[in-house]
Amino acid sequence: ETGVTQTPRHLVMGMTNKKSLKCEQHLGHNAMYWYKQSAKKPLELMFVYSLEERVENNSVPSRFSPECPNSSHLFLHLHTLQPEDSALYLCASSQRLGQDLSYEQYFGPGTRLTVT
Amino acid sequence: SQQGEEDPQALSIQEGENATMNCSYKTSINNLQWYRQNSGRGLVHLILIRSNEREKHSGRLRVTLDTSKKSSSLLITASRAADTASYFCATDGDTGFQKLVFGTGTRLLVSP
Numbered sequence: 253e254t255g256v257t258q259t260p261r262h263l264v265m266g267m268t269n270k271k272s273l274k275c276e277q278h279l280g281h282n283a284m285y286w287y288k289q290s291a292k293k294p295l296e297l298m299f300v301y302s303l304e305e306r307v308e309n310n311s312v313p314s315r316f317s318p319e320c321p322n323s324s325h326l327f328l329h330l331h332t333l334q335p336e337d338s339a340l341y342l343c344a345s346s347q348r349l350g351q352d353l354s355y356e357q358y359f360g361p362g363t364r365l366t367v368t
Numbered sequence: 369s370q371q372g373e374e375d376p377q378a379l380s381i382q383e384g385e386n387a388t389m390n391c392s393y394k395t396s397i398n399n400l401q402w403y404r405q406n407s408g409r410g411l412v413h414l415i416l417i418r419s420n421e422r423e424k425h426s427g428r429l430r431v432t433l434d435t436s437k438k439s440s441s442l443l444i445t446a447s448r449a450a451d452t453a454s455y456f457c458a459t460d461g462d463t464g465f466q467k468l469v470f471g472t473g474t475r476l477l478v479s480p
Contacts, residue, residue, distance in 0.1 A: 256410070295411075295456070295470040308467065342410055356401060357468060359410030 255279045258343050258360035265333065266368055273328040273363050275343030283348040284326040285357065286318060289340040301326060302348045333367045340364055372400075372457040372471030380477045387444040389474040391457030392437075400433055401458045401468070402442050411456065414442075447478045 256277045265271050277284060286298040300308035301320040315337075317329040326343055344357040375390045391400070399418045403411040417424045417433045417440070424431045430443040444451055454473040 258410075292472070294472050297467060297469075300467065340408065344411075355399075356413040356416055357411075358413065361410045362408070364408065 255358050256343060256345055256360035258341075258363050260363060261361065262364045262366075264366045264368060265330070267333060267335070269333075270329070270331040272330065273341055273343075273365075275326040275328075275360055277324055277326075277343075277345035277358070277360075279345055279358055281345040281347050281358070282323055283346050284320060284323075285344040285346075286326065286328050287342040287344065289342055289362070295342070299328075330365075333365075335367050338365055338367045372459050372469065374455070374457055374471045374474040376474060377472070378475045378477070380479065381447060383447060383449055383478055383480050385447055385478075387447050387451070387476055387478070389442045389455050389476070391440045391442070391471060393440075393457075393459045394438065395459075397435075397459045399460060400431075400440050402429075402431060402440075403456045403458060403470075405454045405456065405473070407453075414455075444476075447476075449478050449480050452476060452478045 259274045283302040285300050288296045288298055297310050298312045299318040304320050304323055315332050319327040340362045342362045343360040346355050346357040372391050372393050379387055381387055397419055399416050401416045402414045404414055405411045415424055415426050415429055415431050417431050419435055428445045433440045454475050456470050456473045458468040458470045
């Protein structure tokens with residue numbers, strides 16, 4: 253798990269708070285991802301950044317705002333979240349080849365978010 | 369549309385037994401991958417099998433792929449308690465950028 257790190261590991265926030273999740277990859281990859289994992293649901297892809305450009309936004313509410321300042325770092329800014337946003341948020345990275353983002357992904361340990 | 373669906377949803381076996389998990393998908397693929405996730409942690413890539421391959425091995429893992437049936441299986445031989453985890457298949461989806469689409473997973477419990 254040292255290849256992709258995430259902080260914090262656990263976060264409890266109120267509905268009016270603003271917080272940020274951080275992800276860093278040390279693998280030299282050129283694509284990074286945010287996923288949401290809720291109980292008994294498939295892993296949901298939220299955002300994809302490739303070469304620091306956002307290439308995918310899967311109809312994610314605007315209360316989630318991603319930022320990718322460089323190829324090694326990815327942030328997810330959170331504001332005015334809802335209780336149903338409580339989930340495990342996973343960051344991943346991979347090497348994009350052309351348009352192909354389907355190669356193996358390396359995941360961080362996740363941030364367990366609880367919205368009260 | 370959801371690509372991979374794993375079967376069974378949960379599997380409980382004794383150490384030393386083999387565990388078989390299946391994955392079905394809906395559209396054509398370039399590759400299929402299997403991942404493992406320990407409780408509350410990130411996913412770990414196990415193995416990738418390409419659409420022109422039928423079988424692949426990695427240690428105690430054996431993966432098969434049948435593109436005519438749009439299905440794959442993951443076999444873990446001589447299971448250990450440490451194999452207790454959720455296992456997911458992932459396929460490159462039927463939308464742009466050939467992203468990975470994950471199934472809901474099989475929860476495997478290996479008892480000592």
